[in-house]
Amino acid sequence: MQLEKFNYDNKIVKYFAYATILWGMVGFLVGLLAALQLVFPVFNFNMAETSYGRIRPLHTNAAIFAFVGNGIFMGVYYSLQRLCKARMWSDKVSWFHFWGWQIIIVAAAVTLLAGFTQGKEYAELEWPIDIAIAVVWVAFGLNMMMTILQRRESHLYVAIWFYIATWVTVAMLHIVNSAAIPLDFMKSYSAYAGMQDALVQWWYGHNAVAFFLTTPYLGLMYYFLPKAANRPIYSYRLSIIHFWALIFIYIWAGPHHLLYTSLPDWLQSLGVVFSVMLIFPSWGGMINGLFTLRGAWDKVREDPVLKFMVVAVTAYGMATFEGPMLSLKNVNAISHYTDWTVAHVHVGTLGWNGFLTFSVLYWLIPRIFQTKMYSTKLMNWHFWIGTLGIMFYVIPLYWAGFTQSIMWKTFTADGVLQYNFLETVTHILPMYGLRAFGGFLYIVGASLMVYNIVKTVKSGSLLDNEPAEAAPRPSLAAVDKKYQDSNWHRWIERRPMQLLVLSLIVVSIGGLVQILPSFLIKSNIPTIESVQPYTPLELHGRDIYIKDGCYNCHSQMIRPFRDEVARYGEFSKSGEFVYDHPFQWGSKRTGPDLARVGGKYPDSWHYYHMIDPESMAPGSIMPAYPWMTEKEINVDKTPAMIRVMQRLGVPYPEGYDEQAIDDLMEQANQIAANLESQTDEQVIPTSEIVALIAYLQRLGTDISREAPRADLDEE
Amino acid sequence: MMKKFKSTAGRTIAGFILALLPFVELAAQDSQGKTLREFAAQLQPIEWTLIWISVCLFGVILYLGYFLKTLAYDKFYASDSGGVSKIVAVGVLTTALFLGSSTEAMAQTGGPADFETTITLMLLLGIIAIQLVVIFHLWASIGSLLKKPIDRPVDKPYLMATTVWGALWKNMNKSVEIEREKDVLLDHAYDGIRELDNDLPPWWKWGFYITIIFSVIYLARYHVFQTAPLQMEEYEIAVARAEAERAALRATSPDITEETVVFLDSEEDLEIGKTLYVTNCAVCHGQFGEGGIGPNLVDDYWIHGGSIRDIFRVTKYGVIERGMTPWQDILTPVQIAQVSSFVKTLRDTDPPNQKEPEGELYVPEEETGDAEEADEAPVG
Structure with a gap:
């Protein structure tokens, strides 16, 4: 041949x-x-x-x-x-x-x-x-x-x-x-x-x-x-x-x-x-x-x-x-x-x-x-x-x-x-x-x-x-x-x-x-009524959380183990994450779980902790994020963010994108004022740190929203 | 040979059934199978380990026995004298008997838990010892059989091995000897790479089958028969166990609550309180109570009240909206009392960098001399 x-x-x-x-x-x-x-x-x-x-x-x-x-x-x-x-x-x-x-x-x-x-x-x-x-x-x-x-x-x-x-x-x-x-x-x-x-x-x-x-x-x-x-x-x-x-x-x-x-x-x-x-x-x-x-x-x-x-x-x-x-x-x-x-x-x-x-x-x-x-x-x-x-x-x-x-x-x-x-x-x-x-x-x-x-x-x-x-x-x-x-x-x-x-x-x-079944069969994700979409400011905070790769060290998934419930709070349920595009469950805990960090610390704690983690947690190996107090979020993007979320099926009311910036500023001013009173420092309401704190303080709190704790009422 | 194998297999199965009899009985007591599960839950990790070792050794005995029979047959074209079967039978029967009696003992002994555990451990160790003797015997028999010369050509690789390891290795892999690999060399070559067509190694094949069987049983247990706890059930079991432990603890030392707490003035308690304060509280309230994110703890102004009971209550439940952590899941009631007492001792220490006073002036009970003091008297 x-x-x-x-x-x-x-x-x-x-x-x-x-x-x-x-x-x-x-x-x-x-x-x-x-x-x-x-x-x-x-x-x-x-x-x-x-x-x-x-x-x-x-x-x-x-x-x-x-x-x-x-x-x-x-x-x-x-x-x-x-x-x-x-x-x-x-x-x-x-x-x-x-x-x-x-x-x-x-x-x-x-x-x-x-x-x-x-x-x-x-x-x-x-x-x-x-x-x-x-x-x-x-x-x-x-x-x-x-x-x-x-x-x-x-x-x-x-x-x-x-x-x-x-x-x-x-x-x-x-x-x-x-x-x-x-x-x-x-x-x-x-x-x-x-x-x-x-x-x-x-x-x-x-x-x-x-x-x-x-x-x-x-x-x-x-x-x-x-x-x-x-x-x-x-x-x-x-x-x-x-x-x-x-x-x-x-x-x-x-x-x-x-x-x-x-x-x-x-x-x-x-x-x-x-x-x-x-x-x-x-x-x-x-x-x-x-x-x-x-x-x-x-x-x-x-x-x-x-x-x-x-x-x-x-x-x-x-x-x-x-x-x-x-x-x-x-x-x-x-x-x-x-x-x-x-x-x-x-x-x-x-x-x-x-x-x-x-x-x-x-x-x-x-x-x-x-x-x-x-x-x-x-x-x-x-x-x-x-x-x-x-x-x-x-x-x-x-x-x-x-x-x-x-x-x-x-x-x-x-x-x-x-x-x-x-x-x-x-x-x-x-x-x-x-x-x-x-x-x-x-x-x-x-x-x-x-x-x-x-x-x-x-x-x-x-x-x-x-x-x-x-x-x-x-x-x-x-x-x-x-x-x-x-x-x-x-x-x-x-x-x-x-x-x-x-x-x-x-x-x-x-x-x-x-x-396929996990998308088609509803019983795979039991609905939780009190879980609501993120506020516009929290969405921005979430973007920062993702941008700086927090998920590389922090999980947002409390497993049903006695120690995790004792350490982090009630174990996580799939119904809590229905508005999370993308999910942020994480795969490694170099730092603690954050699924229920919301409300655990005062805003000022997060403020100081982000600027210098060791000031709040001596010996911590977390990186410092000092620029977050100065760097600002792009507020103008907010309506578009809301519209994308709506397309993804997040149930914001019709036309909410128009109102989103007002809501964002209101929440931001509130957190900034709170921070100023707690820290005696000038806080820019549209700074990254405010948005991030808004997101962190929201994490895992929806599930208990209907049942505020009676034992905390002032006597 | 097949006939002989069948008889061994028959005996093996009989032995297994015998070994499992007590389990079957236990299961029969309750149609839900709960007794069996409760029984299994009582076993200590060391007992489980020993049981697993025993089961593995049992597998080794079966394999060695089977191999010895095959070897004897292949070496002499003849059935064995029955000796091998006897050795295997001894191994199987002792395992079965001991397993049977030990599980029965475990199920029936009504004595103290320590005693039961000791008996079980002794029985399990006894079984393992006998199994080891059987294995040693089988091993030696294989070794001596390998040394016997053969006067005819053989095609089974393990017959040519000189050590027991070598023979077993060859038997487990069923590789064609390198010297004769031309027999299984395929006729194609890719860029000069040739391929042999060795059989799948039996251990690999059987391993694969076993994982498949494992998977079927696994899914059936969790999702069809529901005899194994899924994660929610596991969690409930763990919580129930913790509750029981806590209840037992409280039975001996009653819980301190915000109603019953008193100032602990012993040096030991205050020393522990100080350590707890430095690790947990100093971050927000300052190393010396001078305040930080949280209010100072040294003056007479308190946001939520300054009595030992107030401090205990705020420490225990926290003040979420102001950022005070609830400590009830992290510290024990005694620890909360200790740290609260330590906080009381900070009064008027006047550390540097003090935060300005917050809250209302609290008038200590000593000065008012009202009924509160009586309330703080030790309970009981």
Whole structure:
């Protein structure tokens, strides 16, 4: 048969590799800054742009979408061409994809620091960027699918199944979760509210982990691990079973992020059982990776690339075992809202994503530059320092999370809480210090890699277009005939479009079963009559709460536990959040829960606390927000805000937008006057701090509005 | 071989039923199944742990017994002499008997709780000890069997292992040996990557099945039979338990209320009161009572009254509209009395930076000498 000659595009791989390294270092350094802020609040630098509430989203977005995102594209562009025996379909689309993604990252970094956020974790970016992401993602999918359709191989290798499922699922998640109504160019409000928003968000958030951090990286593992070890994949049939089981089951597990919240019980239970059922499909990937190394363990001792891969796959196995355990309600009751979750996530990201990315870089850079890695010794140093860094990162955080949770739950013999919240924070600060040190070590290791790669690149020369040749693909009918006796799965392996559609169907089921009923069946959110929409000033305050990322440290969800009710008040009910676009339940309590902070402290307490938290709570690690007394809200936006809320179904009376500014000013003047009398300081009624105090004083108070406390009447 | 397996399986099931009999009886006493749940709720964490260890060891015994039988059969093309079955049977029966008697003991002993716990623990430890002996025996048997030479070609990887671990590992994974992996090498290659077609590892497969079974039972328990408490019920249980504890505490030391509180003048109480003040109150009322956000606590002017009972009441219930926190969920009545007493001692200490007086002049009871003093006399 006549062989066709063609080229692999290595230049695009190089660019994605460089972007991976660059954004990786940025993401790590921002992470280190965030870690330091938790130990030394001075690192918040008293500026809005550098305060923890904005730095933490920048870290997570940079690490996930910039570092791992570019890592995915690097690996896919390298492996897909070779697995398809074809060049990428269109160089133009490749470059559009590359530059589009980098511009999105820069835009994300700038807007996140500037405070433009939708206020939903890992989905913070505002709507214009969301649209740009969708466009670039479609370009990537088009380029990938067209390359696959033009392939010279008759069947698709397992790595490509994972790439296809990744693409279709991420597209679905991103579009559904980002649905919002814009207020203006850089501000929008989530289309969903309260419990429903929470459900959609964690369906998205959990599966961002599944389909951005896991499935594409499994695809990379399936290509680069057997390549590096020069061994055949252990079990083809295991890869089939674990692929389909994994993508089907993963989608259902989102509610395990909302255990013991006011999410309906049936959804919580589904979240638990599907998480438990995930263990073995996840481990299928680990087994297929580790067992592929059978007969190559002597090489693992020699080759740092394989060492990185072994730790990555092992970290994957540990994280995917721990995840289901954390989804058991009795474990989750301890772990949730604490640093335990943070530690768990970092086993996955630092171990699995980080180390696999490093191994791919070390394997691929010398190949496209036609040389050898500059120093194997430095690679080994990177490996050991990085591993040590992970240890120093996660072990103290496990300890911190467990300790803090137990402290939260401890009652004295008299039946009152033993520790106030702040004591539980200051107690674990040394652990935070060790964590920051672990992160520092990880960065030291990565820096060695940067140096090593720079030296390697200098010593080699890029093979821009790598020549290759292969026979053209026989017709589908011919292949069908040839393989008619082989197993059923081979059929779909030669039909990429059918594989794409089937994947979409498989991943849609879980979401449909969980999300649709919670929107359609009213009993899922029992109505509470006394819960009213926010006042215009409170809406502004809520915007500030979201803008400065308060949700990164404060939950608004009191779980029905004795200690939480004693500490924060009556447990939260789903009916209380029906006007919350977006929901702000949070996922971590670095600070105390705020669901019922309304009325707990005087206005002046909040005033002083925002200017200098330590003046009210000595030892607090909360950043200071002194500019809030000067910075003013944009009152003119108020009518438009009301109209957007009305479109979202919040029942303000007809024509209320006309009256909103008057109401806002009345409430603002009242709070300002109150503050002035309590603090003897000039307070600007339209300052951010007044709006924020209005919002905070409202939180959680509606539920008791009908029953004022009799015991407080003046005698 | 299948026949033999069936007989082992039969015995196993019989053993399990025997072990479960006491549970069945208990459940039968109440159609709601409440007795069983109450019984389960009485178990201490250590007992649960031991029971789980025992159940796991039981699984290990079954697996080792099954493996030993398979190994013996494969090695000699023959059924075993019955010895293996006997060992397994001993393991199963002792587990069953002890579990049975221990649960019955737990259910029926009417003695003090400590005594019951001790008996239960001893029984459970006894079971575990016997199980360990059985496991050791099985382990040794497998080891000695592996050492016996075979004089014919074999296709089962675990027959070629020399250690028990190795044999079990191979049996658990059912991997084709590397030397013979060509047999399962598939005919395709992707960019040079080949694929083997090893079977699914049995432990993986069974693990997956077990999680599915777990899920079905889990959903059924919570949502069909409703025998496990959902979160509201869990919360009510926890609150009820706390209430009971508090009631027990109050039975021995009566509660102090705003009606019964008196000034506590012992040095010890005032010292505790001071500590409580510094941690909880100083933020708003100043380190020395000079005032801050809140009013000063050193002059004779009080917004809500200056008697010990007034201070106790305001501390306990708070004054939400003025920002005073209610402390009744955070401090105990005794602590509120202690801190209120300490506040009384701040009078006329005249610290620097005093906030201007607020509220009305309060005339201390000593000076009026009216009935209030009598009211503050100790109760009882």
